[in-house]
Amino acid sequence: MKLRRPSLHLVLTASILVLAVALRIFDPNPVARLRLSIFDSYLNLKPREADPAFPVRIVDIDEASLAAVGQWPWPRSEIARIVERLSEAGAKSIAIDLILSEPDRLSPATLARQLEARRDLAPILSELAKLPSNDEMLATALAKAPVVLGIAGETATGRTPRTPKARFAIAGDDPLLFVPRFSGAIEPLSLLADKARGAGAVNWVPAKDQIVRHVPLLIALNGVLVPGLALESLRVGMGETTAFVRASGGSGVGAFGQQVGIETVRVGQTVLPTTGDGQLWLNFAPHDARRFISAHRVLDGSFAPGDVAGHHILIGASATGLLDLRATPLASSVPGVEIHAQAVEQMLSGDHLIRPPLATGAELTFLVLAGALVAWLIRRSGALLAAAIGAAAIALVVAASWWAFSAAGYLFDPVYPSISLLAVYLAGSLLSFIKTETDRARVKRAFGHYVAAPVIEELAADPSRLKLGGENRDVTLLFADVRGFSRLSEGMDAETLILFVNRLFTPMSEIILDHRGTIDKFMGDAVMAFWNAPVADPAHAAQACRAALAMQARMIRLNREEAARRAAAAEPFAPIRIGIGLNTGPCCVGNVGSPQRFDYSVLGDAVNVASRIEGATKLYGASIIAGERTAREAAGFAFLEIDTAARLRGKDRPERLFALVGDEALAAAADFSEFATSYKQAQSALASGDSAAAEANIDATRVKARALMASHPAMMPINALLDHYRARLQS
Numbered sequence: 011m012k013l014r015r016p017s018l019h020l021v022l023t024a025s026i027l028v029l030a031v032a033l034r035i036f037d038p039n040p041v042a043r044l045r046l047s048i049f050d051s052y053l054n055l056k057p058r059e060a061d062p063a064f065p066v067r068i069v070d071i072d073e074a075s076l077a078a079v080g081q082w083p084w085p086r087s088e089i090a091r092i093v094e095r096l097s098e099a100g101a102k103s104i105a106i107d108l109i110l111s112e113p114d115r116l117s118p119a120t121l122a123r124q125l126e127a128r129r130d131l132a133p134i135l136s137e138l139a140k141l142p143s144n145d146e147m148l149a150t151a152l153a154k155a156p157v158v159l160g161i162a163g164e165t166a167t168g169r170t171p172r173t174p175k176a177r178f179a180i181a182g183d184d185p186l187l188f189v190p191r192f193s194g195a196i197e198p199l200s201l202l203a204d205k206a207r208g209a210g211a212v213n214w215v216p217a218k219d220q221i222v223r224h225v226p227l228l229i230a231l232n233g234v235l236v237p238g239l240a241l242e243s244l245r246v247g248m249g250e251t252t253a254f255v256r257a258s259g260g261s262g263v264g265a266f267g268q269q270v271g272i273e274t275v276r277v278g279q280t281v282l283p284t285t286g287d288g289q290l291w292l293n294f295a296p297h298d299a300r301r302f303i304s305a306h307r308v309l310d311g312s313f314a315p316g317d318v319a320g321h322h323i324l325i326g327a328s329a330t331g332l333l334d335l336r337a338t339p340l341a342s343s344v345p346g347v348e349i350h351a352q353a354v355e356q357m358l359s360g361d362h363l364i365r366p367p368l369a370t371g372a373e374l375t376f377l378v379l380a381g382a383l384v385a386w387l388i389r390r391s392g393a394l395l396a397a398a399i400g401a402a403a404i405a406l407v408v409a410a411s412w413w414a415f416s417a418a419g420y421l422f423d424p425v426y427p428s429i430s431l432l433a434v435y436l437a438g439s440l441l442s443f444i445k446t447e448t449d450r451a452r453v454k455r456a457f458g459h460y461v462a463a464p465v466i467e468e469l470a471a472d473p474s475r476l477k478l479g480g481e482n483r484d485v486t487l488l489f490a491d492v493r494g495f496s497r498l499s500e501g502m503d504a505e506t507l508i509l510f511v512n513r514l515f516t517p518m519s520e521i522i523l524d525h526r527g528t529i530d531k532f533m534g535d536a537v538m539a540f541w542n543a544p545v546a547d548p549a550h551a552a553q554a555c556r557a558a559l560a561m562q563a564r565m566i567r568l569n570r571e572e573a574a575r576r577a578a579a580a581e582p583f584a585p586i587r588i589g590i591g592l593n594t595g596p597c598c599v600g601n602v603g604s605p606q607r608f609d610y611s612v613l614g615d616a617v618n619v620a621s622r623i624e625g626a627t628k629l630y631g632a633s634i635i636a637g638e639r640t641a642r643e644a645a646g647f648a649f650l651e652i653d654t655a656a657r658l659r660g661k662d663r664p665e666r667l668f669a670l671v672g673d674e675a676l677a678a679a680a681d682f683s684e685f686a687t688s689y690k691q692a693q694s695a696l697a698s699g700d701s702a703a704a705e706a707n708i709d710a711t712r713v714k715a716r717a718l719m720a721s722h723p724a725m726m727p728i729n730a731l732l733d734h735y736r737a738r739l740q741s
Contacts (some may be wrong), residue, residue, distance in 0.1 A: 100319035103247030163192025210242030480600020591624025631730025
């Protein structure tokens with residue numbers, strides 16, 4: 011069985027959908043940034059509403075603190091004083107967003123070594139060397155407080171960190187497969203780390219646009235799983251020892267055999283949804299100065315203890331010179347410590363942003379189904395309905411995406427599927443437009459020589475009619491043939507004969523086209539035309555009658571012009587006459603031939619009858635003869651019945667024939683009515699066999715005909731028809 015060749019429309023649509031799906035799966039930077047920019051817009055429209063009580067506070071090393079205490083770095087004895095006062099005030103946890111990896115160079119013993127050359131200070135230096143170091147003072151303070159120190163992942167040293175103080179219970183795949191990885195770590199001094207209750211990573215993993223949208227809850231440092239600073243602050247503040255990590259393959263996480271990543275991290279009863287690589291998608295709240303306590307106020311004791319008691323505290327820097335500023339979706343410059351603080355706030359509030367594992371699949375499913383629907387509608391119903399349905403689908407998915415975000419914090423991307431859908435629509439519309447224009451051009455090429463320009467435009471509006479095959483339709487047919495063509499063409503060479511035929515049929519063709527007819531073919535000295543196809547015309551019989559009358563009138567003028575020309579040249583002239591046959595009946599209308607070469611034509615018995623009626627004009631001497639149905643459907647025209655049961659050549663069934671002698675104006679004239687009455691009387695007498703009465707009536711009818719033609723010059727001559735009746739009378 012021969013397979014059907016897919017259409018260009020199908021191939022193009024499928025290609026665009028496959029490309030769109032592939033781009034989303036590989037997710038290059040422009041696609042990812044587009045998606046992230048939409049989520050940023052959502053967050054700007056509806057940021058998280060922070061708790062006015064602010065369960066999290068930031069002790070800020072700001073410009074005012076640097077002015078009051080001195081330039082950075084401060085002696086760690088000052089950090090120890092801050093920790094002590096925060097602990098005394100009842101802080102739940104104290105996270106230090108600093109990497110204290112080097113000994114304090116401002117410790118007394120260090121200063122004493124630096125001043126050994128000053129012999130005049132020897133007694134003082136001896137006493138300084140006996141004092142505890144600033145690091146020891148900080149370690150003492152750390153031992154009495156719920157402190158989390160900062161640790162940083164890096165790639166230069168490859169040093170393995172010490173065992174984290176947080177424990178992990180893991181369900182499913184190993185988190186180390188998914189979390190951000192660093193080959194080494196920069197850790198606090200052992201003296202400090204041993205006394206602290208926890209250590210958390212301060213690293214960021216910003217997007218390529220350097221905007222922070224996530225904070226890692228877990229990272230891998232040279233193969234060791236370490237909590238992020240915010241997660242460790244929450245754990246220490248809640249007095250928990252273990253964080254539970256659930257990944258693909260774990261209980262309740264359907265992975266279908268795939269390693270899709272981390273699903274949640276739980277501390278106590280607090281469940282934190284994560285991205286596949288273990289990051290918390292940040293639901294930022296606007297910046298608020300009430301979150302911040304200036305560090306110098308903690309040092310001088312002017313802070314309100316109620317702002318600390320029962321709160322999670324983070325110590326960090328906002329001073330510009332300390333270079334800890336980050337960009338977020340809500341602001342171009344935010345202190346890094348505030349991002350950690352907002353992460354802890356979000357953990358406590360439970361107001362999360364979640365990118366569900368099924369989100370990408372849902373977006374791609376919508377893209378494929380909506381794209382296929384729009385492409386099908388373009389082919390089936392046109393671009394306008396497809397645009398309406400596509401716009402409705404886009405509006406629906408945008409509304410659904412916004413509702414999911416605003417109601418539940420779910421992140422679904424409506425833009426990439428919508429752009430892909432638009433690409434399908436534009437490509438399909440363009441292809442449809444090109445096809446339409448091609449079809450129009452094909453219609454015009456196919457019909458340009460056969461039908462009038464207005465009819466071509468009507469047909470071009472629906473090119474589907476131009477197809478191999480046909481349809482049954484009532485049509486009115488016209489056959490016109492030159493009388494005595496053989497005699498006229500005698501002595502003409504081929505070139506002269508072609509010029510003669512073209513000069514004769516050019517005006518005839520124009521008349522047919524002007525009356526919305528379709529020229530079927532030229533057959534030597536004859537032309538065949540029909541009405542009511544390819545464009546429907548309810549008045550097809552009347553149009554054909556008008557065309558026939560106009561053709562005979564044009565022949566009269568052509569003969570007069572040619573006679574005058576021949577007389578001027580002293581050449582003999584023989585008038586050219588044509589006979590026209592009209593018939594109306596059912597036919598099969600359509601393109602006949604093969605898909606590569608076909609003609610638009612009509613087939614049916616009515617065609618043969620029309621041809622035979624045209625041949626009967628020679629017998630009856632009438633210029634135009636119409637069949638019974640044509641005369642009936644064009645009843646307003648001036649018809650004369652010429653035979654009630656004519657036997658046409660090659661046809662067994664007798665036909666009722668009528669001579670068309672004029673248009674509606676002639677038919678409505680009073681003198682035509684008198685003439686028609688006389689004509690019928692002559693016919694009746696002839697039919698009854700009353701020769702004398704028939705001859706008298708024929709003569710009377712001839713007289714009335716001359717008078718009628720004088721008053722109505724457009725009337726077809728009927729002398730030859732009356733001569734036919736006289737000949738029948740004599741025979």
